[in-house]
Amino acid sequence: MNREITVNVCMGTGGIAAGGEQVMKALKQEFEAAGIKNAKIMENCKLHKVGCRGFCARDVLVDVTIDGETSTYQYIEEKMVKRLVQDHVVGGKPITEWLVGDDYHTFHEKQTKIVLHDLGKIDPESIDEYLGVDGYKAAQKVVAEMTPEEVIKTIKDSGLRGRGGGGFPAGVKWAFCAANESDQRYIICNADEGDPGAFMDRSVIEGNPHAVIEGMIIGAYAIGSSLGYVYIRAEYPLAVDRLHTALNAARERGYLGEKLFGTDFNFDIKVKLGAGAFVCGEETALIASIEGERGMPRAKPPFPANKGLWGKPTIINNVETFANVPPIINKGADWFASIGSEKSKGTKVIALTGKIRNTGLIEIPMGMTLKEIIYDIGGGIEGDKLFKAVQTGGPSGGCIPQQYIDLPVHYEGLQSVGSMMGSGGMVVLDETDCMVAIAKFFLTFTQEESCGKCVPCRIGTKRLLEILTRITEGEGRKGDIELLQQLAEDVRDSSLCGLGMSAPNPVISTIKYFRHEYEAHINQKKCPSKTCNKLLTFFIREHQCVGCGMCIRACAVNAITGEKKQPHHIDQDKCIKCGSCFDACKFNAVLKE
Amino acid sequence: MEKQMEEVLESIYQKSVAHGDNIITVLQNMQNELGYIQEEAVYWYSKRANIPASQFYGVATFYSQFHLNPRGKNIITVCSGTVCHVKGAQRIVSKLKEELKLKDKEQTTKDMNFTLENVNCVGACSIAPVVIVNEKVFGKQSPDKMVKNIKPYKE
Numbered sequence: 014m015n016r017e018i019t020v021n022v023c024m025g026t027g028g029i030a031a032g033g034e035q036v037m038k039a040l041k042q043e044f045e046a047a048g049i050k051n052a053k054i055m056e057n058c059k060l061h062k063v064g065c066r067g068f069c070a071r072d073v074l075v076d077v078t079i080d081g082e083t084s085t086y087q088y089i090e091e092k093m094v095k096r097l098v099q100d101h102v103v104g105g106k107p108i109t110e111w112l113v114g115d116d117y118h119t120f121h122e123k124q125t126k127i128v129l130h131d132l133g134k135i136d137p138e139s140i141d142e143y144l145g146v147d148g149y150k151a152a153q154k155v156v157a158e159m160t161p162e163e164v165i166k167t168i169k170d171s172g173l174r175g176r177g178g179g180g181f182p183a184g185v186k187w188a189f190c191a192a193n194e195s196d197q198r199y200i201i202c203n204a205d206e207g208d209p210g211a212f213m214d215r216s217v218i219e220g221n222p223h224a225v226i227e228g229m230i231i232g233a234y235a236i237g238s239s240l241g242y243v244y245i246r247a248e249y250p251l252a253v254d255r256l257h258t259a260l261n262a263a264r265e266r267g268y269l270g271e272k273l274f275g276t277d278f279n280f281d282i283k284v285k286l287g288a289g290a291f292v293c294g295e296e297t298a299l300i301a302s303i304e305g306e307r308g309m310p311r312a313k314p315p316f317p318a319n320k321g322l323w324g325k326p327t328i329i330n331n332v333e334t335f336a337n338v339p340p341i342i343n344k345g346a347d348w349f350a351s352i353g354s355e356k357s358k359g360t361k362v363i364a365l366t367g368k369i370r371n372t373g374l375i376e377i378p379m380g381m382t383l384k385e386i387i388y389d390i391g392g393g394i395e396g397d398k399l400f401k402a403v404q405t406g407g408p409s410g411g412c413i414p415q416q417y418i419d420l421p422v423h424y425e426g427l428q429s430v431g432s433m434m435g436s437g438g439m440v441v442l443d444e445t446d447c448m449v450a451i452a453k454f455f456l457t458f459t460q461e462e463s464c465g466k467c468v469p470c471r472i473g474t475k476r477l478l479e480i481l482t483r484i485t486e487g488e489g490r491k492g493d494i495e496l497l498q499q500l501a502e503d504v505r506d507s508s509l510c511g512l513g514m515s516a517p518n519p520v521i522s523t524i525k526y527f528r529h530e531y532e533a534h535i536n537q538k539k540c541p542s543k544t545c546n547k548l549l550t551f552f553i554r555e556h557q558c559v560g561c562g563m564c565i566r567a568c569a570v571n572a573i574t575g576e577k578k579q580p581h582h583i584d585q586d587k588c589i590k591c592g593s594c595f596d597a598c599k600f601n602a603v604l605k606e
Numbered sequence: 607m608e609k610q611m612e613e614v615l616e617s618i619y620q621k622s623v624a625h626g627d628n629i630i631t632v633l634q635n636m637q638n639e640l641g642y643i644q645e646e647a648v649y650w651y652s653k654r655a656n657i658p659a660s661q662f663y664g665v666a667t668f669y670s671q672f673h674l675n676p677r678g679k680n681i682i683t684v685c686s687g688t689v690c691h692v693k694g695a696q697r698i699v700s701k702l703k704e705e706l707k708l709k710d711k712e713q714t715t716k717d718m719n720f721t722l723e724n725v726n727c728v729g730a731c732s733i734a735p736v737v738i739v740n741e742k743v744f745g746k747q748s749p750d751k752m753v754k755n756i757k758p759y760k761e
Contacts (some may be wrong), residue, residue: 030730030743069732209687212729247671288630288669305628307668366689366731373732404688442686454691458726569704596697596749605733
C-alpha cells in the first residue's frame with residue numbers, strides 16, 4: 014500500500030481563529046497513531062499549512078487528497094479529526110456528510126483568480142512550492158532578458174491600475190519615477206491595510222508572500238531601484254512572520270541581494286512595521302512614517318515619484334498591485350488586458366463580509382455586477398433578511414442601495430454612484446442596519462484617525478460626528494441634514510489629503526439614498542431599523558415571558574422587576590436603553606420599538 | 607533610574623546607532639522591553655541620543671501602537687471593524703466594561719489584571735464579532751459568551 018496522501022489545512026487568520034492549530038495538532042497525532050498500523054501512510058504524508066483560500070465562513074477547511082482524488086471538508090473541529098483519519102485515510106471512505114456542498118464550488122467557479130490563484134494551494138513558508146508554480150520566472154525573465162523600458166511598456170499596456178484605492182495606472186507611475194535623474198530610487202510596498210472590513214492584503218502576504226516580493230523585484234528593476242521597503246501593519250503578526258521567512262528564503266536563493274540572476278542588478282527589501290495610523294496609507298504620510306516621523310501627509314506636488322523617501326524618487330504600490338505583476342510578465346499584457354472592463358483591467362480582490370451567507374475573500378473580473386457578487390458568490394443575505402445596501406471602499410467609500418444592484422464593480426462604476434473601490438472591502442448591510450448609525454460609525458473612525466494637520470479635516474470630521482451623534486440620540490434638529498450636506502462638501506473640497514477628501518463620503522451617500530432614515534430620526538425621533546437604542550423603548554411581552562430572571566440579572570440599573578415564573582416588567586423611568594435585556598432574553602420576550 | 611533599565615536602554619541605543627534606527631523603531635524596541643513608554647526612559651534616552659524628548663512624544667502620541675501608561679497582565683482587544691460593529695461589538699465592549707468595573711475612558715483594571723482595548727480591524731470579518739485575549743482569538747462572540755471566556759484569566 015503506497016498511496017500518495019496530502020492533507021491541507023486552512024491556516025489563515027480565519028482558519029487559526031476557528032481552531033486550525035488544534036486541528037493540525039490532532040491530525041499529526043492521529044496520523045502517528047494510525048502510522049503504527051501502517052507506517053507507509055506516514056512516509057508519503059505531507060501536512061501542509063496553506064494560506065487563506067477565501068471561504069473563511071466554513072473554517073476550518075481541510076483537503077484530503079489520496080492519489081490525486083481531493084475531498085474538501087468544512088467546519089472541521091479537533092474532535093472530528095480522529096474519525097476523518099480513520100474513515101477516510103485509513104479506511105478509504107470519505108465522510109460525505111462533512112464534505113463541502115455545491116455552494117462551495119459555485120463560490121469558486123464564479124471567480125477569476127490571478128492574485129489568489131495559488132493561495133490555499135501552496136505552502137507560503139516554502140520557496141520551493143512557489144518555484145513549483147513558476148515562481149520567480151517572471152523576475153528572471155525581466156532582469157536577464159528585458160530592458161526597464163520594455164518592462165514599463167508591458168505594465169502600461171496591460172492597463173494595471175493601483176489596487177490600493179486611487180486606481181492610478183501603475184505603469185504610468187513607474188515611468189514618471191524612472192524619468193527622474195537620481196543616484197537612488199526607492200520602491201515601497203504599502204501593506205498598511207487599515208480599512209475596517211478589509212483583509213485582502215493580509216491574506217495575500219500570509220498566503221503567497223513570494224508573489225509580492227517578485228512583483229517588487231520587477232518594479233525595482235523597471236525604475237532602477239536597489240532598495241525597497243514593505244510597510245506592514247504590526248497588528249498582522251502572522252503576515253509579518255511569513256514575510257520575513259519568505260525574504261530570507263529569497264535571499265538564500267539569490268533572488269534578493271547582489272547580482273540577481275547573474276546580472277549586475279542589486280536589490281534588497283527591508284520590512285518596516287507600521288505603528289497603527291490609518292492616515293499612513295496615504296503616500297506622503299507613509300513616507301514620513303518610514304523616515305521615523307509623525308505620519309502626516311504633505312501637499313502634492315511634488316509627487317513621491319519625483320521626490321519621495323529621503324527626497325529621492327519613490328514608487329509606492331499596494332500589495333495586490335505587486336502581486337499582479339508576475340502573472341502579467343509571464344502571460345503578457347494582452348492576456349491581462351483581455352480580462353475586466355474597458356477602463357478597469359484585470360481582477361479585483363474583494364473582502365466580502367457583513368450580513369451575507371458566504372463571507373470570505375474573493376477575486377472577480379472587473380465589471381462583475383454587485384448582484385452577481387452578493388447573490389451568486391455571496392449566497393445572498395444571511396437569515397433571509399432584506400438587502401438594504403452594500404458599503405464599499407471602507408471609511409472613504411459610500412453605501413450603495415438596492416436600486417443599483419446591477420451596477421458593474423469597477424473604478425468608474427462605483428465612483429458614479431458616490432462610492433469608490435478603495436482597497437476592496439465590501440460590507441453587505443441588511444434591513445436591521447441603520448444608515449445614520451453606519452455613517453456615524455465611519456465618521457467616528459475618520460475623526461479619530463484624522464492626523465490634525467489641516468483644519469477642514471481635523472475640525473470638520475469632529476463637527477460632522479457631533480451632528481450625527483445627536484441625530485442618533487434623538488437630539489436632531491431641523492436643518493441638520495442641510496448642515497451635514499454643506500459641511501460634508503466643505504470638508505471634501507478643502508482637505509489636504511485623501512483621508513479628509515473622502516471622509517464625508519459615507520455621510521453624503523447615506524443622505525443621498527437614505528434621506529428618509531435621517532428624517533425619521535430627526536422629525537419623528539424614531540430609528541426605522543431599530544438600531545439606535547436611545548430612540549427605542551424596551552418592554553416585555555407578558556405572554557412570552559417565562560419569568561426566568563435572565564433580564565433581571567443582565568440589567569445594570571435594576572430597572573426590571575418580577576417574581577420567578579411570573580412575567581417581568583421594565584420600569585421606563587429607570588431604563589437607560591442599553592439593550593442588555595434584549596440580548597439576554599432567550600424567549601424573544603423583550604421587544605424594542 | 608534602576609541599573610537594569612539603564613542597561614536595556616543602552617543596548618537599544620547601541621543597536622539604533624549600528625542599524626540607523628529611527629524614532630519609531632526606538633520606541634517600538636523600548637515598548638517591547640519595558641511594556642510601555644515610560645517617561646523616565648524617554649528622558650534618559652533623549653539625553654543619551656541628544657534628541658529632544660518632545661520628538662519622542664510627538665511620535666508616541668501619534669501612533670496608536672504606543673502606550674504611555676502601564677497595561678494590565680491580560681490584554682482584551684475588541685475588534686471594532688465595520689463587520690464586528692454591525693454584528694454588535696459595541697455591546698460586547700459595554701458588557702466587558704461593566705464586568706471589569708471600568709468607568710468612562712478607563713482601560714485598565716485597578717488590580718492591573720486586564721486592559722480593555724479596541725482595534726480598527728483584525729481582518730477576521732468572517733467570524734465577527736471578534737475579541738482577542740492576549741494571543742487567543744475568540745470568534746462569533748456575544749456579550750455573555752465573552753464574560754464566560756475571560757473567567758479563566760481572572761485567577
